[in-house]
Amino acid sequence: MQRNEESIALHPKSSEAFARAQKSIPGGVNSPARAFGAVGGTPRFMVRGEGAHVIDLDGHRYIDYIGSWGPMILGHAHPDVLQAIGDTASRGTSFGAPTEAETRLAELIIAAVPSIEKVRLVNSGTEATMSAIRLARGFTGREKVVKFAGNYHGHVDSLLVAAGSSAATLSVPNSPGITQGAADNTIVLSYNDASAVCELFAQRGEEIAAVILEPVVGNMGCVIPDPSFLDVLRKETQAHESVLIYDEVMTGFRVAYGGAQSLQGIKPDLTTLGKIVGGGLPAAAYGGRAEIMDHILPAGPIFQAGTLSGNPLATAAGISMLEQLADPDVYLRLEALGNRLQQGLDRAAAKIPHSVARVGSMLTLFFNPEKVTNWAIAEACDLERFALYFHGMLRRGIYLPCSQYEAMFVSAAHTEEDIDQTIAAAADVFSEWG
């Protein structure tokens, strides 16, 4: 309540906009993560982005660590991306017929991600994982899909099981409206538990169409996989002819140009991409071994389509983004900035039980002293502390993801000054805690 009153006093325009939005949009937002539900208070309505900064309706400027939840790795309103969108828009925004730009984006993706031989463009990460699961089932003729507790793969019915909140191993749907039938075909295991994977495949390997995972998790905060866990997944899926799907919607072009798989030296059968690949417009993709991808209509029998798939504007933004990210210096810069932020937050939080996890420019400060390796440990974080931290930072002009279970993203547009200002703000917040 106190947080709401404070929000209204400091942010009259955002508060008014939110009240108005709630009358016509369920909960006032078009995606629940935007609503500050986990931390309380009123979401800030944004009017502008400039590089690493965003400006809200009330004129407050923030250093932004959400970056639209991942896509804005080059910062907001990047001039080259805007130019590409503008040039394309002036020639028409959608044809429903093929364009050469779609092939160009496909070629860039294939060149970047070693396991992808062919790729289909879609409109959202959800659509990419949904399509990859259907393809894996159609290709193998099997129904069961294995996922890991705390991994999020979009709002696909069969994957909204233990997607960041419910207890592991039981196939309990995360949402009303998901049939038990959809949930029953999903088997949930604990992340980083290689022996559970071996046991499951020994018992039911012939039923398993696919294993899907975030190869570095972003959706329970940043959680890093054990190399041995990844090895077991690759070996067991290969031995039982199941499809290994890396959901790199968040990690693709984020942790490295070739995604997490390029850092880990593992080739999944299928990969899903989103967020960065659309350059801030709605585009996503799924791709992998040609032998599997050629089962998609019209090359094969498995149906998947989209009126706006490969949309010219989204494709142009994606191409511009990937062309710029092909420069390895971008990732060196992101690594240096990410490391500076990690070290600084770790120092600032020295007196508070915490741990920090980071891969490149993806980072989470967990209010849990134990290293977070799975959902059970993530769940034990002190969420009240996170909410205090979040609002303390927001007051100091630092815009963090509004949940303990979302990673912070650094962009190439952040400066060392931005990072140092963020660390100083955190030190100031924590000093108030005594």
Ligand SMILES: *Cc1c(COP(=O)(O)O)cnc(C)c1O
């Ligand atoms: C964001 C995300 C999705 C869903 O993508 P949308 O574009 O929001 O549908 C799927 N998987 C992962 C790993 C994600 O981070």
